Amino acid sequence: MMRAYRVHKHGDESFLTLENVPVPEPGPGEVRVAHRAVGVNFIDIYHRSGLYPLPLPTGIGLEAAGEIDAVGEGVEGWRQGDRVAYAGGPPGAYADGHVVKAEQLIRLPESVSFEQAAALMLKGLTSAYLLHETYPVKAGETILWHAAAGGVGLIACQWAKALGVRVIGTAGSPAKAELARANGCDEVILYDREDVASRVRELTGGRGVPVVYDSVGKDTFDASLDCLAPRGLMVSYGNASGAVTDFSPLRLAQKGSLYLTRPTLAHYASTPAERQALADKLFSALDKGWIEVAINHRYALSEAASAQRALARRETTGASVLIP
Ligand SMILES: NC(=O)c1ccc[n+]([C@@H]2O[C@H](COP(=O)([O-])OP(=O)(O)OC[C@H]3O[C@@H](n4cnc5c(N)ncnc54)[C@H](OP(=O)(O)O)[C@@H]3O)[C@@H](O)[C@H]2O)c1
Numbered sequence: 607m608m609r610a611y612r613v614h615k616h617g618d619e620s621f622l623t624l625e626n627v628p629v630p631e632p633g634p635g636e637v638r639v640a641h642r643a644v645g646v647n648f649i650d651i652y653h654r655s656g657l658y659p660l661p662l663p664t665g666i667g668l669e670a671a672g673e674i675d676a677v678g679e680g681v682e683g684w685r686q687g688d689r690v691a692y693a694g695g696p697p698g699a700y701a702d703g704h705v706v707k708a709e710q711l712i713r714l715p716e717s718v719s720f721e722q723a724a725a726l727m728l729k730g731l732t733s734a735y736l737l738h739e740t741y742p743v744k745a746g747e748t749i750l751w752h753a754a755a756g757g758v759g760l761i762a763c764q765w766a767k768a769l770g771v772r773v774i775g776t777a778g779s780p781a782k783a784e785l786a787r788a789n790g791c792d793e794v795i796l797y798d799r800e801d802v803a804s805r806v807r808e809l810t811g812g813r814g815v816p817v818v819y820d821s822v823g824k825d826t827f828d829a830s831l832d833c834l835a836p837r838g839l840m841v842s843y844g845n846a847s848g849a850v851t852d853f854s855p856l857r858l859a860q861k862g863s864l865y866l867t868r869p870t871l872a873h874y875a876s877t878p879a880e881r882q883a884l885a886d887k888l889f890s891a892l893d894k895g896w897i898e899v900a901i902n903h904r905y906a907l908s909e910a911a912s913a914q915r916a917l918a919r920r921e922t923t924g925a926s927v928l929i930p
Contacts, residue, residue: 616656645669665698745770900924
């Protein structure tokens, strides 16, 4: 038997139940990964609460790192003991182990620890596609990145800075603002207290920015549109404060012929080749010292509810991991 979290009904953290379940056997094309560290991500909260509904009961968690401990029929190129990580479904990473498709695996370089990989994979691959593909940032540009002291934010802002970009971040407290400044942000706006659009206009000589990366959603969406230069791109990639609803495309015309995209990692890493290309960029950025991952919160596997509660209440910075 092994321990695994299950969600039988959508709701708050108390709906996460840790159960003893039979150790799953990998089917054809699958492997079982014995987890050494598990990543905690905001999407796990959406899955648990039902903002992104899942067929129930369900496992929970999309990201972990560990060693392969069983290999299914027809799997080539992977064997027991290989150090790997994955970021993607089916949910079930909050567990001692999980069965995933072999094609989802990323091989870990020796230089990357299990904890680093669990903290980095989903957030780092996301940063990679947002900065290189959704809107390929260019040296000398100024960009706006919301929740700059968060898990994705700290990685992405360091990376953007290393690419020669001037980064304006937002953060929820002075302490988070300081951390964001130490991790790539040239300027930080305290978005609960300051008018974000006016500050961005001030900081860009009135022009606005060519791109806004907005993972906060409902609370920041309107202000983000007001920060953009004509024909700028609004990248709405998350909903930490709630989902954006009731949007009329006419507003894009009124605010400067803007573009809007709502990207997700799954569509930028939909094949093993795409996923590996993003992982190569991520490991290369790590190797060059462009990014460091801040694992600021470690919990035992049995403390997943506390980990999610702290993330949802804006009490965390950087990444949180569960240790089985
Ligand atoms: N589309 C994709 O492919 C993709 C992939 C990965 C992650 N994401 C999204 O990226 C975002 C960041 O994920 P993460 O796991 O790294 O989380 P995180 O940024 O560490 O945590 C969310 C942060 O959002 C800010 N926030 C502002 N208003 C909030 C509110 N009402 N409730 C909660 N948080 C609020 C908080 O920072 P302050 O206190 O500084 O405001 C909080 O720390 C999430 O929205 C997630 O869904 C999207």
